[in-house]
Amino acid sequence: MTRSKSIVGALALIMASLLAACSSSGGATPSAAAPSEAAPTAAASEAAPSAAAETTYADLTVGFIQTGSEGGWRAANTASFKDTATQLGINLKFYDAQNKLENQLSAFRNFIADDEVDVIILAALEAAGWDQVLQEAADAGKIVVLEDRRIDAPEDLYATYIGSDFTEEGRKAAVEMCTLLDGSASKNVVELVGNVGSSAAIDRGKGFREKMGDCGITITKSQTANWDATEGKTVMQAFLQDSKDIQGVFAQNDEMGLGAVQALKEAGLKPATDVKIITVDATKGAFEAMIAGDINTVVECNPLLAPQVYEAALKAVNGETLPKWVPSLESVFYQKDAETTLPDRTY
Ligand code: GYE
Numbered sequence: 001m002t003r004s005k006s007i008v009g010a011l012a013l014i015m016a017s018l019l020a021a022c023s024s025s026g027g028a029t030p031s032a033a034a035p036s037e038a039a040p041t042a043a044a045s046e047a048a049p050s051a052a053a054e055t056t057y058a059d060l061t062v063g064f065i066q067t068g069s070e071g072g073w074r075a076a077n078t079a080s081f082k083d084t085a086t087q088l089g090i091n092l093k094f095y096d097a098q099n100k101l102e103n104q105l106s107a108f109r110n111f112i113a114d115d116e117v118d119v120i121i122l123a124a125l126e127a128a129g130w131d132q133v134l135q136e137a138a139d140a141g142k143i144v145v146l147e148d149r150r151i152d153a154p155e156d157l158y159a160t161y162i163g164s165d166f167t168e169e170g171r172k173a174a175v176e177m178c179t180l181l182d183g184s185a186s187k188n189v190v191e192l193v194g195n196v197g198s199s200a201a202i203d204r205g206k207g208f209r210e211k212m213g214d215c216g217i218t219i220t221k222s223q224t225a226n227w228d229a230t231e232g233k234t235v236m237q238a239f240l241q242d243s244k245d246i247q248g249v250f251a252q253n254d255e256m257g258l259g260a261v262q263a264l265k266e267a268g269l270k271p272a273t274d275v276k277i278i279t280v281d282a283t284k285g286a287f288e289a290m291i292a293g294d295i296n297t298v299v300e301c302n303p304l305l306a307p308q309v310y311e312a313a314l315k316a317v318n319g320e321t322l323p324k325w326v327p328s329l330e331s332v333f334y335q336k337d338a339e340t341t342l343p344d345r346t347y
Pocket residue numbers: 070071073074148149200227252253254280281301
């Protein structure tokens with residue numbers, strides 16, 4: 001429980017009695033003590049404490065459950081939470097689940113049992129499997145805020161979700177691939193997918209498939225490479241061994257796309273020319289690859305979510321009702337803008 005609540009409570013009580021004293025004595029601020037016009041009732045003295053007990057960032061203890069440390073986007077997301085907690089004076093208990101769902105579930109239960117923790121913030125590895133522990137958190141009066149990835153659980157089991165519209169990112173990627181493949185006789189695209197079961201992977205794939213029909217794109221191969229550059233290279237090599245009749249690569253994140261670039265070069269193909277490449281995230285590595293002419297287009301996914309998430313956590317602790325989803329604002333970047341844009345990128 002927040003450290004200074006007992007102090008604040010005590011202070012409020014003193015204030016209440018002072019107020020009562022004031023009013024009864026016709027003190028300076030009767031209006032302030034309007035309710036105390038009448039003899040101070042139990043309710044009045046009780047009311048006073050809650051108003052004064054507004055929780056501040058310095059009172060807040062957060063239990064943060066991260067997916068792991070897979071790549072540039074995740075590193076930026078983690079830094080956003082650690083740095084912003086320091087700036088705001090939030091007591092942050094950070095847990096890196098090393099990309100294991102069972103680690104996330106046990107950390108979640110540990111934070112439920114931790115009296116100091118006011119809010120649990122979760123970046124869920126997978127969309128399914130959270131109903132039970134969320135119900136346990138609700139029963140324990142713990143507030144839960146989701147960041148980065150949505151989950152398939154009843155909305156009343158969490159305060160709010162702050163993260164990207166992954167389906168829209170997938171749609172954007174398909175629209176851009178149509179532009180890149182305009183005039184191409186065949187439009188065979190292979191997909192490098194994020195970790196199986198994650199909302200980012202599920203929704204980006206869904207969004208791409210929603211729009212690919214607009215220009216007759218066919219996904220000929222689709223396989224997870226777990227957001228990883230090395231796995232992205234290996235999976236792309238396997239795709240190329242099977243068939244070189246590939247006109248585009250939809251990589252669900254920058255790292256897997258950079259792996260595909262290596263595989264294409266080693267297969268004697270020119271990435272972004274012989275085979276068009278679109279990635280998602282927009283980390284510095286993707287901009288450098290666009291400047292080098294190895295990637296065509298990048299769909300942005302914003303990792304710098306901490307200020308919004310902590311603000312929502314504080315509002316929830318102070319009893320405010322929040323919208324169930326706060327989508328991030330994101331852009332699309334092209335080779336032609338990469339050189340001028342890169343200096344302004346912070347991740
Ligand atoms: O695209 C990828 C990371 O959940 C949006 O996870 C995030 C994704 C991001 O590993 O790079």
